[in-house]
Amino acid sequence: MRIKFLLPAVLMFFCVFANAQIRVAASVNETVMEVGEEYYLTITVTGPPNDTFAPALPSMPNFNVYYGGLNIASAVDESGSYVPELHYNYRIIPRFPGKAEIGPVKIEYLGKEYTSEPININVYRTGEAAGKEPPKQAETKKAASSRPVVPRVSGQEKSAPDIPKQQSYDDVFLLAKTDKKEAYVGEQITLTTTFYSSYSLEGSSLYYAPAIEGFTKEEMDGDVGKTMLAGQEYLYNTVETALFGVSPGIGTVGPSRVEYTASKSRGMPKLDSLLGRILEPGSVKSVPLEIGIKPLPMQGRDKTFTGAVGEKYSITASLDRDNIEVGEAATLTLTVRGVGNLKMVSPPLIPEIEGFKSYEAAGNSNVAPVKGVVQGMKTFKTVLVATAPGEFTVPSIAFSFFSPTNEKYVKVNSEPLKIKVIPSTGGVDNVISYGGAAQGPSAKAYLTDINYIKQNAWVNKFNLLLFFNDLGRFNLIPVLIGAIILFIKMLSKSGLLDNPVIKAKAAVKGANDVETLSLAVTRFVKDKTGFSMGSMTTKNLVAALSSKYNVSALTLQTLEDVLNQLNAFRFAPAGTVNALEFDNVKQKTLQVLKNLEREIK
Incomplete structure (x- = not known):
């Protein structure tokens, strides 16, 4: 039956x-x-x-x-x-x-x-x-995301996280706490959320992270195990998150939530075996938290501080090449290591380096928690383009960080680096250097195999006046052609056809790459002023135009913006400059050339 x-x-x-x-x-x-x-x-x-x-x-x-x-x-x-x-x-x-x-x-x-x-x-x-621009608070309230919580544990009992001692506990509950009630901006705060259950769980429970305000965060490894609370065995699962305050004030951590399915006995093992255990879904929430975020002190802070907060920071510098030619580039790599959230750190301040133009390039960070503490390294790359030959020194780079433990700023320095620059071996006629005004190679005669016809051999047989007379009313055409040729020669002698703005505008309109745009600006400045941009920094050029030609501040600012943008485009990673950005800088270049033509007298 x-x-x-x-x-x-x-x-x-x-x-x-x-x-x-x-x-x-x-x-x-x-x-x-x-x-x-x-x-x-x-x-x-x-x-x-x-x-x-x-x-x-x-x-x-x-x-x-x-x-x-x-x-x-x-x-x-x-x-x-x-x-x-x-x-x-x-x-x-x-x-x-x-x-x-x-x-x-x-x-x-x-x-x-x-x-x-x-x-x-x-x-x-x-x-x-x-x-x-990013808001001061790196994260705003939003729908909580979910991720699985590991439900199974081994038979080995582990030491559970600290928990307030009580005479009794709920069968299932969620506890959230932080290791600090207040911290400095950028200082790590560890949020620990622990899910406790005295029931066996069916499948994987889902953990919904809290909404946070006033912090950036880094997820860390959790823990899972068994513990005894008030004489009752509980399974527990811990999720840890590192929080970093982004601005002074009160940061908030909303409620976390766990959805689970409890597996309950029917009271009789045979009945459980026959019909299966009772599966009862449920959910629990933690209480919201508030943490005070203290401002970093102003005393002891200088320009070498770029946001690093933590301990044991260091900075090293290296060059991928220490022997280059004028016009070539070397990459300066600064590596910052330390205990803290290096994602919040901005590039160190690099002083102006004699003999070079510098352009900030790509950088990246490698940050991970180690034993519950976020640490790692971040690299910053700068492209150095040589503008003059000689032996130069990349100076020591200073870097400051704030130590929450000592409550003061600490400064560290990189070692100086030597770099040698030799004159370009390509020659002026063969090299088009960025920022230079070099011309292309001159024409050379390789063959002389043309035999010229004897001059004036046919003049005695041809009557020029009779020829024009026979043309009738068309005899004015040669006169007009001659007049046009004479007019062009006069314009050429006067220099009007060599107007630098006309040549530059034509070059800009036809430009399909950054090098052509840059060369058009360089040649225009050379033709109009005699200034060689290859041996001048952008700031020096702007200062010279202002003092010698009284160029307006607006035009100078626009010129500086154009040059900086062209420099950034030139050293940007391949494929990152889109067509719209390139067209915008072309239009801006045309406008600044017109303004300079009008203002340089």
């Missing part, structure tokens, strides 16, 4: 899963992203208990994608039944700024195809947010 009773139940159980509807959903923890930062993509598949198939991701050329593993949980479907829920986790890193789309994710199951909705994402360069 028992077998007859169980058979329909078993058949019904398998029919439910066989007819279960597959649902596919894709989500990201942020829809506004920055180039080079790490974000999370989660593909959630709800349906039959089958983890042997994986979702087919769409083409994602704007991202680097890394698989982060599979977590299995349970969910309640529309009929009220429990069905498995698979969470496929990916780390994604945006590669380019602009609008990006994560297309539909596809799952094929039992001959059918299921897809998710596409996700639209806006990606900005580092430091930008929706086209505006």
Whole structure:
């Protein structure tokens, strides 16, 4: 009888899963992203208990994608039944700024195809947010993102995080706390959130991170284990987050939340074995927190402080080349190491280096928590373009950081570097140097195989006057041609056809690259003033134009902007200068040339 009773139940159980509807959903923890930062993509598949198939991701050329593993949980479907829920986790890193789309994710199951909705994402360069300067508070309130909490633990009992001692505790609860009640701007605050459960858990629980205001954050490793509270055994799972205050005031941490499914006994082991344990979904929240953020002191701060807060900072400098020619470039790399959030650190102040023009290039950071403390390194690269021959020294670079432990600023320095610059071996006629006004190679005669016809051999046989007379009313054409030729020769002798602004404007309009634009400006300045930009810094050129020709401040500022932008374009990574930016600087260049033509007398 028992077998007859169980058979329909078993058949019904398998029919439910066989007819279960597959649902596919894709989500990201942020829809506004920055180039080079790490974000999370989660593909959630709800349906039959089958983890042997994986979702087919769409083409994602704007991202680097890394698989982060599979977590299995349970969910309640529309009929009220429990069905498995698979969470496929990916780390994604945006590669380019602009609008990006994560297309539909596809799952094929039992001959059918299921897809998710596409996700639209806006990606900005580092430091930008929706086209505006980043706010002082690096994160604002937004929908909390979720990630799986590891539900299973080994039999080994571990030491649980500190918890207020009580006579009794709830069966399931969530506790959030920080290691500091107040901290300096940029100082690490460790937020520890621990989920406790006296029940066995079914599948993976979901942790929803709190909304935070006034902080940047770095996720750290958590912990999982068992502990005894008031004589009762609890499973616990800890999530740790490093917080860094971005401005003085009160920073807030909203409630965290965990959704779980508790597995409860029916009171009889045989009944549990026969019908299964009771699965009861639930959720718990932590209390919100407030942390005071103290301003950094002004005493002892100078220009060498660029935002570093922490301990044990150091700075080193290196050159990729220490022997170059005039017009060539060497890359100066500054490496800052220390204990703290180096992502918040700006480039060190580099003094003007004699014999070089300098342009800030790309940099990157490598930051990670080590034993609960965020630390790492950050590199800053600067391109040095040699403008004169000689032996030069890249001076020691000073770098200051604020030590919260000692409550004072500490200064460290890099070692000076030697670099030798020799004259260009290409020769003036062969090299077009950036910022120079060199001309192309002169023409040379290689063959003289033309035999000239004897001059005036036919003059005696040809009567010029009779020829023009026979032309009738057309005899004015040669006169007009001769007049035009004579007029052109007069213009050429007067120099009007060699007007530098006319030549420069023609070169700018036809320019398809940064070098051509730069050369047009360089030649214009050389022709109009005699100044050689190859041996002058931008500041020196602006000062010379102001003192000698009384050029207006607005024109000088525009010229300086154009030159700086051209320099930035020249040393930007390949493919990062778009057509719109290039067209804008072309128009700006044309305007500044017109203004200089009018004002330089």
